Amino acid sequence: MSRAEVNATEDVSTDVSTSAAPPGPGAARATEAHVPDGPSVESRRPSPLWALGLFRSELVTVVRRWRTLALLGVLAAVPILIGIAVKIETRGGGTAGPSGGDGPAFISQVTNNGLFLVFAGLAATLPVFLPMAIGVVAGDSIAGEANSGTLRYLLVAPAGRTRLLLAKYASVLAFCLLATLVVAASALAVGALLFPLGEVTTISGTQISFADGLVRALAIAGLVALSLTGMAALGLFISTLTGSGVAAMAATVGLLITVQILDQIPQLHAIQPYLFPHYWLSFADLLRVPVYWDQLVKNLELQALYVAVFGSAAWARFTAKDITA
Amino acid sequence: MAPNDSAHTTEEARDLVAGRRKAARYLVPVGVAGVAAATIGLVPALAASGDPDLPKISAQQLIEKIAASDAQQLSGTAKIKTDLGLPSFGGLGSFAPKGGDGKGGSASPDSKLMELASGSHTVRVAADGPDKQKLSVLDKASEYSIVHNGDDVWAYDSASNEVYHSKRGADGKKELGGGPAKGHGKAPESLPTTPKALAEQALKAVDPTTSVTVDGTSHVAGRDAYQLVIKPKQSGTTVGAIRIAVDAKNGVPLKFTLTPSGGGKAVIDAGFTKVDFGKPAASTFDFAPPKGAKVTQDDGKAHADKGGRGFKGSPDGEFKGANVIGKGWNSIARLDVPGGKGIPTAPSGKGGKGDVPPEARKFLDSLGDKVTGKFGSGTVFKTRLINALVTDDGKVFVGAVNKDALVNAANAAK
Known part of the structure; x- marks a missing residue:
């Protein structure tokens, strides 16, 4: 018994115990099931370039889907809609939004500087559209393959389940960055087209040069992409739980909406700092002079925690489950 | 097996x-x-357990230390939590005395700083001598800053992109958000916003009705501090205790906590989370109105006797034109409402234009408790700190005291 428990905690030694056992009736099947993951594969580890190839093929698969292109199209449309709405609203020379400063963040600044459409666009898409797109892609990553019966063919290649999972997660992360950049690029294009560009007014009321503003916009896009990594890990974990792609996507997006609602209920303030979307809008702190780091750091720490917990949970589930489809 | x-x-x-x-x-x-x-x-538990070992100090010495504190240069971040137990009507903004006839616009410090009186806020402060101060209220994706540099006071509200500008003469040279707040002071000075200003307010209340002790030490914003505890000796006040953490080196108050006598969460909890006593960069206090922002000029006269009289956490009754009844913590301010009529509970059937519609009156009644006494009848409006009794014949009694004390005061005044 004790030996078995020791084995259970060590990843590698179990296969030693299996191979040490004489071949029984089920031994062949059992060994086969462990092949993608066992030490024999570790010993003839493919070159790192090969892993990159796996990642590249995953990424191409993700990006080539019509579904993904449609999601990116919707994301690109949001800043366009905001830009046109603000332009129409302010045609007579009025200011955008009520003077009290309600409405989405940064909207009132868009008429002065088109670059603010990038911030307004990201602030508008970050609560729902962006994470929904990530939820669809992450939820589909494993469960979608299982659903269409292609997962076992992927595992036939001597890549190992861990590496496949990493490639899948890396492709989801790449999609996070891609989706964020699509929003930012579309917003920048529309902003430059419809509104003047120039010196940027930070929310502390100071002015920075346009180049500095662009750098900050890029940093904010990167930060938004990083804010989505926790959500992506969560989606990946849910994706390993089920064999139905639709179920995984629906569960991920449903969970996102639930958590967003919980984050709005004042009575739950005790748990809110641990909800993954809680610090999402902190990216605005990058526009203060000097930058206010507290919330930014908290956001990144929280995302790292979600990635560690749900990434390892996805690994535990995916490397241990029976692949039947 | x-x-x-x-x-x-x-x-x-x-x-x-x-x-x-x-x-x-x-x-x-x-x-x-x-x-x-x-x-x-x-981690927080471990960090909290190690209270610093500092030489013993008496309360008197500590108060002198605060008074002698001459730290003119400071920059830091503070968190302010206020829980008066009021329903949140979009912050306290709607109760705030609006800056002179609404001329101030939304960036006017009068209306803006009142929002600090409820909820939780992060504030950045920087100061370099009496002529240069900056205070920024960090909101979600927006910021409200007030910059005082020499004769100029600028305020900028990023949410509405509005600028407020006022030229101040010699009378404006008080420490922003701090300094000896006078009841009729300019708006930024009238509302204590930093732990230092709050502490000065509290220390003014120190008199024979108060017990002042030093209660151990603590770490605040990474600095060693003494804990000064101020407790009212009288009964009947809603103030339970005030704790002030005072920097052991330079005597600057770093944290201010006011707990109500009724127990529960602190009513006011303001403390630095980060503080630096070095000289802030000179550019911190530079301000030029950003392009495209709406600028409101204020000549300063409109505020001379408006604004800033309303909200006071300290019980020393600084309401202008008010009679102060009682002493120390139990002092109650008596105001006579012009027109001699209890505003919210005006008896129906009088018709006049001062009357409140029945629905509104019902709503106001639901906010307060009906009380009767020798003085007649009236309504008590309660918060966790300040209570007010509005009698039906138009007198208002306000103080940081409980309901019985208000009724007694009303009876005595009769």
Whole structure:
């Protein structure tokens, strides 16, 4: 018994115990099931370039889907809609939004500087559209393959389940960055087209040069992409739980909406700092002079925690489950 | 059963072993989550346990230390939490005295700083001598800053992109948000916003009705501090205790906590989370109105006797034109409402234009408690700190005291 428990905690030694056992009736099947993951594969580890190839093929698969292109199209449309709405609203020379400063963040600044459409666009898409797109892609990553019966063919290649999972997660992360950049690029294009560009007014009321503003916009896009990594890990974990792609996507997006609602209920303030979307809008702190780091750091720490917990949970589930489809 | 007990190894045994090994993998996420939870739970506890070892000091010496504190240069971040137990009508903004006839616009410090009186806020402060101060209220994706540099006072509200500008003469050279706040002071000075200003307000209340003690030490914003505890000796006040953490080196108050006598959460909890007593960069206090922002000029006269009279956490009754009844913590301010009529509970049937519609009156009644006494009848409006009695014949009694004390004061005034 004790030996078995020791084995259970060590990843590698179990296969030693299996191979040490004489071949029984089920031994062949059992060994086969462990092949993608066992030490024999570790010993003839493919070159790192090969892993990159796996990642590249995953990424191409993700990006080539019509579904993904449609999601990116919707994301690109949001800043366009905001830009046109603000332009129409302010045609007579009025200011955008009520003077009290309600409405989405940064909207009132868009008429002065088109670059603010990038911030307004990201602030508008970050609560729902962006994470929904990530939820669809992450939820589909494993469960979608299982659903269409292609997962076992992927595992036939001597890549190992861990590496496949990493490639899948890396492709989801790449999609996070891609989706964020699509929003930012579309917003920048529309902003430059419809509104003047120039010196940027930070929310502390100071002015920075346009180049500095662009750098900050890029940093904010990167930060938004990083804010989505926790959500992506969560989606990946849910994706390993089920064999139905639709179920995984629906569960991920449903969970996102639930958590967003919980984050709005004042009575739950005790748990809110641990909800993954809680610090999402902190990216605005990058526009203060000097930058206010507290919330930014908290956001990144929280995302790292979600990635560690749900990434390892996805690994535990995916490397241990029976692949039947 | 040992797995290598070869002769008896069956498929079930191997499945069991494989199952265990697989189950063990789930220990990784659980372990990560556990470590994170332990870190979140233990690190603050460990940090709090090590109170600094400082030489003993008497309360008198500590108060002198605060008074002698001449730290003119400071920059830092403070958190202010206020819980008066008021319903949130969009912050306290709607109760705030609006800056002179609404001329101030939304960036006017009068209306804006009142929002600090409720909820939780993060504030950045920087000061370099009496002529240069900056205070920024950090909101979600917006910021409200007030910059005082020499004769100029600028305020900028990023949410509405509006600028407020006022030229101040010599009378404006008070420490922003701090200094000896006078009841009729300019708006930024009239509302205590930093731990230092709050502490000065509290120390003004120190008199024979108060017990002042030094209660150990603590760490605030990474600095060693003494804890000064101010407790009212009288009964009847709603103020339970005031704790002030005073920097052990330079006597600057770093944290201010006011707990109500009724128990529960602190009514006011304001403290630095980060503080630096070095000289802030000169550019911190530069301000030029951003392009495209709406600028409101204020000549300063409109505020001379408006604004800033309303909200006071301290019980020393600084309401202009008010009679102060009682002493120390139990002082109650008496105001006579012009027109001699209880505003919210005006008896129906009088018709006049001052009358409140029945629905509105019902709503106002639901906010307060009806009381009767020798003085007649009236309504008591309660918060966790300040209570007010509005009598039906138009007198208002306000103080940081409980309901009975208000009724007694009203009876005595009769």
